[in-house]
Amino acid sequence: MKILLTRKHTEDGNYISEIKEADEYTIIHEPIASIDLMERASRAFVNNFIQHFSTAYKKIFVLAGLGDNGGDGLAIARMLYALGYEVEIYVVNYSNKQSANFLINLERLKNKITSQWVENTTELPNFDDNTLVIDAILGAGLSRPLDGLIKSVAEKLNASKAEIVAVDIPTGLFADSLNAKDDVVINAHYTITFQAPKLAFVLPQNADIVGEWIVVDIGLHEKFIEQIAAKYLYTDSQTVKAIIKPRKKFANKGNFGHALMMAGSYGMIGAAVLSTRACLRSGVGKVTVYAPKCGYEILQTSIPEAMCLPNESVDSLEKLPELEAYQAVGIGCGIGTEPETVALVEELLKNIKVPIVIDADALNIIAADKKRLKLLPENAILTPHPKEFQRLIGTNWENDYEKLKILSVFAADYKCIVCLKGAFTAIALPDGTIHFNSTGNAGMAKGGSGDVLTGMILALLAQGYAPQEAAILGVYEHGLAGDRAAQIKSPTSMIASDIIENIKF
Numbered sequence: 445m446k447i448l449l450t451r452k453h454t455e456d457g458n459y460i461s462e463i464k465e466a467d468e469y470t471i472i473h474e475p476i477a478s479i480d481l482m483e484r485a486s487r488a489f490v491n492n493f494i495q496h497f498s499t500a501y502k503k504i505f506v507l508a509g510l511g512d513n514g515g516d517g518l519a520i521a522r523m524l525y526a527l528g529y530e531v532e533i534y535v536v537n538y539s540n541k542q543s544a545n546f547l548i549n550l551e552r553l554k555n556k557i558t559s560q561w562v563e564n565t566t567e568l569p570n571f572d573d574n575t576l577v578i579d580a581i582l583g584a585g586l587s588r589p590l591d592g593l594i595k596s597v598a599e600k601l602n603a604s605k606a607e608i609v610a611v612d613i614p615t616g617l618f619a620d621s622l623n624a625k626d627d628v629v630i631n632a633h634y635t636i637t638f639q640a641p642k643l644a645f646v647l648p649q650n651a652d653i654v655g656e657w658i659v660v661d662i663g664l665h666e667k668f669i670e671q672i673a674a675k676y677l678y679t680d681s682q683t684v685k686a687i688i689k690p691r692k693k694f695a696n697k698g699n700f701g702h703a704l705m706m707a708g709s710y711g712m713i714g715a716a717v718l719s720t721r722a723c724l725r726s727g728v729g730k731v732t733v734y735a736p737k738c739g740y741e742i743l744q745t746s747i748p749e750a751m752c753l754p755n756e757s758v759d760s761l762e763k764l765p766e767l768e769a770y771q772a773v774g775i776g777c778g779i780g781t782e783p784e785t786v787a788l789v790e791e792l793l794k795n796i797k798v799p800i801v802i803d804a805d806a807l808n809i810i811a812a813d814k815k816r817l818k819l820l821p822e823n824a825i826l827t828p829h830p831k832e833f834q835r836l837i838g839t840n841w842e843n844d845y846e847k848l849k850i851l852s853v854f855a856a857d858y859k860c861i862v863c864l865k866g867a868f869t870a871i872a873l874p875d876g877t878i879h880f881n882s883t884g885n886a887g888m889a890k891g892g893s894g895d896v897l898t899g900m901i902l903a904l905l906a907q908g909y910a911p912q913e914a915a916i917l918g919v920y921e922h923g924l925a926g927d928r929a930a931q932i933k934s935p936t937s938m939i940a941s942d943i944i945e946n947i948k949f
């Protein structure tokens with residue numbers, strides 16, 4: 445799914461809104477009147493809203509602005525009222541300009557619900573913990589930080605105990621650019637957004653502003669959206685459906701590749717076990733683990749499906765094995781940073797001719813001497829968590845927008861694929877696009893989860909998936925397996941092995 449931008453800079457120094465363009469294209473080509481599109485969007489909001497909040501739930505205050513976000517608010521109020529909700533409308537009267545759709549929806553409220561026009565926060569009711577506020581003050585049209593009346597309303601709301609549900613975007617939050625540290629933004633608990641996720645929603649720094657969020661389809665024109673060259677994408681079930689190759693009836697193990705997993709060191713053989721087992725659960729034909737001698741018996745007993753090739757050293761990985769037999773290589777999980785392992789990583793990078801996934805200590809080894817970055821083969825997949833990525837770039841970022849810029853430049857400069865892990869893992873491709881993942885949960889924030897991902901991606905590479913596909917698909921299925929594990933064991937109690945047990949391609 446594409447992430448549409450509300451402020452995309454054009455060559456002439458102006459900016460266009462992809463969302464607004466998609467709205468306008470739909471209005472002309474469906475065709476549909478603008479007010480009917482608003483009605484459809486508001487209906488989509490309400491359909492989702494009623495699944496979460498019952499009529500008996502709370503008193504609902506709709507806070508409406510004067511533009512189209514406010515228009516949505518009025519339409520939503522009318523629809524909820526018709527469904528039996530107790531609704532009060534407060535129009536935040538911050539300007540003397542009202543949009544046409546706002547005015548039509550105001551007219552449609554006549555004889556149904558009255559709206560109170562507010563010019564001062566003292567005219568607002570008390571938002572106690574039994575109230576639910578629908579924030580429809582400003583949406584995608586935000587062009588500057590909040591000030592004056594809207595700012596004080598936002599402050600009052602944020603200080604209250606009310607549950608806040610935002611229409612499209614929490615008021616004051618820029619959909620795809622940085623808010624200043626002291627900007628006031630409404631902190632929503634739940635956001636129902638139209639048509640496409642907004643870039644701001646997938647960034648950790650906005651987690652407490654957006655709350656839980658969901659995209660509802662408002663039927664914007666597919667044809668227009670298809671031709672947008674989006675820089676940011678959001679991996680959903682449709683995306684992966686288009687990637688996954690079914691296994692053929694007469695297939696044999698030779699069709700699914702032989703993977704080489706180079707993992708483990710004394711005290712960290714578990715990382716080799718987890719990554720190798722995850723590799724086996726992800727469809728690979730055969731897997732060989734290259735591990736230090738101390739891991740031999742552990743690996744052979746705990747994963748009988750895998751072959752084990754021990755190296756000479758008892759405790760650490762060393763010396764490059766023959767690579768001819770393998771269709772893909774994975775390196776890094778639990779390997780440590782002993783000098784002989786450093787030499788091995790360098791040798792591998794110099795000699796590798798098949799796709800590779802690089803994780804954990806192999807990334808730290810590369811980061812320790814930045815000259816090694818130049819050895820990265822084209823389309824290598826790197827799977828750093830934020831700390832590892834900071835080590836690779838040798839610096840920190842000021843905010844998440846800067847992080848994305850650095851990530852994108854890094855992937856383009858080294859022609860590699862970087863999966864920056866975390867909630868909404870960001871996968872940067874050499875073409876400059878960034879693909880955010882939609883699956884996964886905080887139960888995965890535990891030792892071993894990353895090893896599982898490396899094994900999964902390795903399996904996909906060995907099966908012949910293009911590196912970009914292997915990264916996007918692997919990260920998605922890893923998160924999905926984590927979500928299944930969380931359902932069964934709970935986020936707190938699940939462990940990395942539960943992720944493996946729930947891999948289900």
Ligand SMILES: NC(=O)C1=CN([C@@H]2O[C@H](COP(=O)(O)OP(=O)(O)OC[C@H]3O[C@@H](n4cnc5c(N)ncnc54)[C@H](O)[C@@H]3O)[C@@H](O)[C@H]2O)[C@@H](O)CC1
Nearest residue numbers: 467482485511512513582583584585586587588589590612
């Ligand atoms: N036909 C359409 O275009 C559709 C629009 N939709 C709704 O329309 C919204 C966008 O509507 P608008 O473009 O009218 O914009 P908003 O309703 O977000 O804002 C209204 C106007 O407020 C002004 N403004 C911006 N920042 C401000 C600030 N900090 N303080 C005071 N005023 C400020 C701007 O002039 C802006 O156009 C979406 O978020 C969505 O809710 C949906 O109904 C779907 C269809």
Ligand SMILES: Nc1ncnc2c1ncn2[C@@H]1O[C@H](COP(=O)(O)OP(=O)(O)O)[C@@H](O)[C@H]1O
Nearest residue numbers: 865866867884885886888889891892893894895
């Ligand atoms: N809050 C979260 N939401 C979703 N996924 C998460 C979250 N925290 C961690 N993960 C996922 O769990 C994995 C953790 O990997 P990593 O930090 O390398 O752990 P380790 O090295 O201990 O195995 C990553 O794939 C990451 O995306």
Ligand SMILES: [K+]
Nearest residue numbers: 579582613615
């Ligand atoms: K809003």
